[in-house]
Amino acid sequence: MKTFCHCNNHYGLENSSIILFMQNIQRNCGYLPEDELKRLADNTGTPLMDIYSIATFYKSFKLEPQGEHTITVCTGTACHLRGSGEVFEEMAAVLGVGSGGGTSEDGKYTLEKVNCLGACALAPLIVIDGHYHGNVTPGKAREMIEEHYK
Amino acid sequence: MVILFGFTLNGFEVLAWENMSILEVAGFYGIEIPTLCFMEGLSPYGGCRLCLVEVGPVGKSRLVTSCTYPAREGIEVRTHSQKVLQQRRMLLELYVAACPSSKWLQDLASKHHVTEVRFKPKGEECILCGRCVRMCREQMMGEAIGYVDRGTQRRITTPFDKKSEDCRLCGGCMYVCPVCQLRCQGPKEESTLCSSCLNLYPPCAEKFEEVMCYMDPCAACELEKG
Ligand code: FES
Ligand code: FES
Numbered sequence: 001m002k003t004f005c006h007c008n009n010h011y012g013l014e015n016s017s018i019i020l021f022m023q024n025i026q027r028n029c030g031y032l033p034e035d036e037l038k039r040l041a042d043n044t045g046t047p048l049m050d051i052y053s054i055a056t057f058y059k060s061f062k063l064e065p066q067g068e069h070t071i072t073v074c075t076g077t078a079c080h081l082r083g084s085g086e087v088f089e090e091m092a093a094v095l096g097v098g099s100g101g102g103t104s105e106d107g108k109y110t111l112e113k114v115n116c117l118g119a120c121a122l123a124p125l126i127v128i129d130g131h132y133h134g135n136v137t138p139g140k141a142r143e144m145i146e147e148h149y150k
Numbered sequence: 151m152v153i154l155f156g157f158t159l160n161g162f163e164v165l166a167w168e169n170m171s172i173l174e175v176a177g178f179y180g181i182e183i184p185t186l187c188f189m190e191g192l193s194p195y196g197g198c199r200l201c202l203v204e205v206g207p208v209g210k211s212r213l214v215t216s217c218t219y220p221a222r223e224g225i226e227v228r229t230h231s232q233k234v235l236q237q238r239r240m241l242l243e244l245y246v247a248a249c250p251s252s253k254w255l256q257d258l259a260s261k262h263h264v265t266e267v268r269f270k271p272k273g274e275e276c277i278l279c280g281r282c283v284r285m286c287r288e289q290m291m292g293e294a295i296g297y298v299d300r301g302t303q304r305r306i307t308t309p310f311d312k313k314s315e316d317c318r319l320c321g322g323c324m325y326v327c328p329v330c331q332l333r334c335q336g337p338k339e340e341s342t343l344c345s346s347c348l349n350l351y352p353p354c355a356e357k358f359e360e361v362m363c364y365m366d367p368c369a370a371c372e373l374e375k376g
Contacts, residue, residue, distance in 0.1 A: 037309075047316075048293070049295065049308070049309050049314070049316075050293070053297050053298055056298045056299045057300050
C-alpha cells in the first residue's frame with residue numbers, strides 16, 4: 001500500500017491543506033486507513049480528532065475499504081419519483097450487499113446512495129465507476145452489471 | 151486604552167468596554183441570564199441558544215445569543231422580555247424532552263417555570279453543548295474528543311471510537327457536562343418533567359412586558375396576590 005508521504009512536497013505542511021492530503025490518501029489507498037490518518041496527524045500537527053471529524057463530515061471520504069467497483073444510485077427527489085427505490089433494491093440483490101447498501105463480501109462491489117447528482121433530466125440515474133447511466137430501470141441496471149462488471 | 155461606551159440594558163443606561171459580550175455586561179450588572187453551553191474559561195460557542203436576549207427597539211428586535219453577541223454602543227437590549235421568556239421556555243421544553251434524565255436541565259426547567267413538555271421524550275445522552283470538547287482542548291491541553299458526523303447523526307466521541315491516546319483520564323469532560331448528573335429520582339424516572347423545584351412564574355411579566363426584579367426565587371408578588 002502506498003503512503004501519502006511523497007505528496008508532502010506538493011502542498012506544504014499547512015493545516016488548511018489537510019483535506020487535500022486526505023483526498024490524496026483516499027486516491028492511493030481507496031479509503032482512509034486508520035494508520036495513514038494517524039501518520040497524517042503526526043506529520044502535520046493537526047489533532048487526529050480534527051482529521052477524524054473531517055473524515056466523517058464529508059460523505060465522499062470513506063473509512064472502510066471499498067469494493068473494486070462502486071455503484072452509486074441516486075435517490076434524490078426526481079430519481080426517487082421515477083423509481084430509483086426499485087433500482088436500488090435490484091442492485092442490492094444483484095451485488096449481494098445488504099438492503100442499506102455497503103460492500104459485498106467478496107470485496108468486489110460497493111453500493112451506495114446519493115441525494116441528487118445534478119442530472120435530474122436523466123432520472124433515475126446510476127453511476128458505475130464514475131460513468132453516468134441515465135433512464136435506468138431495474139432490468140437495465142442488472143444487465144449492465146452482468147455484462148460489463150461481472 | 152480601553153474605550154468605554156454606553157447602551158441600554160433592560161431600560162437603563164449601562165457602560166461596557168470593547169469585546170465584552172452582552173452576557174458579560176449583564177453579569178456585571180447583576181442580571182442573570184441562563185446559560186448552558188457557556189462556561190467561564192472556555193471560548194463561547196453559541197450552540198445552546200438558551201442565553202437568548204432581545205436586541206433592538208420593540209417591534210424591530212431580534213433574538214441573539216448573548217454569550218457571543220458583542221455589546222455595542224447604543225444598542226437596546228432586553229434580557230427578560232415576554233418574547234425572550236417564551237422562547238427560553240420553549241428551548242428548555244425541547245431540552246428536557248431530549249434528555250429527561252439530566253438534573254441540570256430539570257433544574258433549569260423548574261427555575262423557568264416549564265410546566266409541561268409537549269414533545270416526545272427522546273432519552274438522549276448528549277445535547278451537543280460541546281462543553282466537554284472545549285474543556286479538553288482549551289483547559290486540559292488534550293484533543294481527545296470532538297464532533298463526528300453531521301446533521302442528526304452528529305455526536306461527540308474519540309477518534310475511531312477508540313480510547314484516545316491523548317486522553318489523560320482527567321474527567322474534565324464529565325465535570326463540565328450538564329447532562330451527566332442524573333436527576334434526583336434516579337435513572338428510571340416516570341415523568342418526563344420533574345417539577346419538584348418548580349419556581350413561580352413572574353406575574354409582573356404579563357403586566358409590564360419585562361421582568362425587572364432582584365428576587366430570586368421569585369415569589370413575593372405571587373404571595374402578595376394570594
Ligand atoms: S434527483 Fe437524481 S439526479 Fe437529481
Ligand atoms: S450559553 Fe449562549 S448559546 Fe449557549
